[in-house]
Amino acid sequence: MKYFNTILETVGSTPLVKLNKVTKGLKPLILGKVEVFNPGGSVKDRPSIRMIEEAEKNGLLKPGGTIIEPTSGNTGTGLAQIAAVKGYRCILVVPDKVAQEKINLLRAYGAEVVVVPTSVSASSHESYYSVANKLTAEIPGAFQPNQFANPNNPEAHYLSTGPEIWDQTDGKITHFVATMGTGGTISGTARFLREKNPKIRIIGVDPEGSIYSGDLAASYKVEGIGEDFIPRNAELKLIDEFVRVSDKDSFTMGRRLAREEGLLCGGSCGTAVVAALKISQDLSENDVVVVLLPDGGRGYLSKMYSDEWMRDNGFMPAPEYSYLAADLLDRKKGRGKISPLIVVHPEDTIQATINAMELHGIDQLPVVTEDGHNVGHINDVIAMQVVYERKDPSKTTVGSVMGRPFPQFDINAEIDQIYKSFRLGNAMVVITKENKACGVLTKFDIMSHLREKISSSDQVLSTKEERKPKAEKAKLGA
């Protein structure tokens, strides 16, 4: 019979997989070390088990003890899984910006999760480092692995990741490419590979906004990598070269890995592969590049794998069928539907409003001042209420009963933005030019526009520059 005694014995021995499509045109063999195969789903299972088992050996963690670590990421998952198998209590301290899904994942393994505010400095007693330290000091038998300084983090890679890569490539590896969080992966793996062959080049990959590659500390979206301090576990002298990669390039490559290579990857895999491809441009057929892929993509489905999230963060252009508000107003006029702007003024009477609604067959109208400012809205329900409350509609002004203004968008706004506003439940939006109302758009305007696009694919326009002239052409019946 072939079986493992516990799930923890399955950590490591992950496959090396050749990248075939994203590497097109490049000469070296480029291999991904696919760490999602670890039981907790990431490279972090390796240091997690080593840090715990060494603590057990050294008497720092005893039966019935508690593991405490400030981490929201993959190390938390690894520790929670180990605690479940070995019967420890596990408390993970996470900042409140962490997605509920991640907290649920840690709790699924039975870990206790303490949520602390993000908006405090690292030195504050409320910071997640301080809270973890306080809990460790107060709870008897508590042990904090401290992945940033614990030498067993890089040691895990020296003992497993490095030897695996050496064996899997028959010692032919020429370049090792890895992202850096604590620095444990790159430092331990590089130390082993260098001992085997000092000529192997080590490439550290860093997101824009992290100080490893000399950038100024700034915020970025890719998770698990980059730092605003140099952790003790990052042995920078082992690194020959740093490559800095933007969020946009990281996520775009991550998505390509899923679609082209069938590798559902996390964002930092994209970061690493962008760097691997970059350095491979100058390499030959004799080179063997190993790029470490730290985790999988399931934890990021509502982020980098969501088109909406990508667009909201400026990492993806608006969809191809998108137009500007101006184009839609033009098309509305072109179809001879209604004149694009019917409004009432605050000083108009409800009677005049009811007349306008009946005349044009519409049940809601923006309220706009004489000089074009969008100040409110009026609809059939408000008009009905006036009559119901026995007020005289010919004496009641719109301004005295109107509701809040409809959302307002500039004439050059993308339809995509307006679409989102409708999804929030708005009935109508006001389009402005130099801050003055010049038209309205309804859900039906968007819907009929999109339906036309789908049924006449030859009219699908690709770039912003192309849109305007084609919209003009459509209006003229071209």
Ligand SMILES: Cc1ncc(COP(=O)(O)O)c(C=O)c1O
């Ligand atoms: C998704 C992801 N990628 C990369 C890393 C970097 O690994 P290391 O801390 O060993 O430098 C981490 C570390 O947490 C991670 O979670």
